[in-house]
Amino acid sequence: MAYSNHRGLARIVRAFGYSWSGLRSTFRHEEAFRQELLLCLVLIPAAFLLTDVGVERALLVGSLMLILIVELLNSGIEAAIDRFGGELHTLSARAKDMGSAAVLLSFVNAAVVWLLVLL
Numbered sequence: 001m002a003y004s005n006h007r008g009l010a011r012i013v014r015a016f017g018y019s020w021s022g023l024r025s026t027f028r029h030e031e032a033f034r035q036e037l038l039l040c041l042v043l044i045p046a047a048f049l050l051t052d053v054g055v056e057r058a059l060l061v062g063s064l065m066l067i068l069i070v071e072l073l074n075s076g077i078e079a080a081i082d083r084f085g086g087e088l089h090t091l092s093a094r095a096k097d098m099g100s101a102a103v104l105l106s107f108v109n110a111a112v113v114w115l116l117v118l119l
Contacts, residue, residue, distance in 0.1 A: 022072070030075045032103075033068070040064045056117045063110035070106040074099035 006014050026033045047060035077099040081092045 026072055026075050030071070033071050033075060036067050036071050040068060050118060059113050059117055063113040067103070067106045067110055070102050074103050 027037070043064055044061055047057050047064075051057055051060070078096055081095055084092070
């Protein structure tokens with residue numbers, strides 16, 4: 001909240017609450033996020049089994065976390081666009097397509113990182 005009177009630790013606690021609420025809401029309403037989270041729950045332990053080098057593990061896990069981050073942003077874009085109504089508009093379609101393209105690129109990034117680290 002931009003005009004909150006909370007400062008210091010109270011602001012941090014409230015911000016964490018808002019973030020947790022956003023994660024819960026995304027999990028509840030976005031099937032793609034649940035699928036990507038499941039992928040991460042399988043591949044993150046695999047990253048620790050496949051390499052014992054810290055930097056390589058960080059790259060593998062970080063590339064997966066980036067997928068979740070981009071999906072959260074894409075879901076936010078879609079929710080904001082949907083708030084304005086269901087009528088078709090080229091700018092709405094473009095914004096949603098761009099968000100989707102960002103998710104796709106995060107998957108490509110993860111695939112490239114995993115291939116480069118493991119091969």
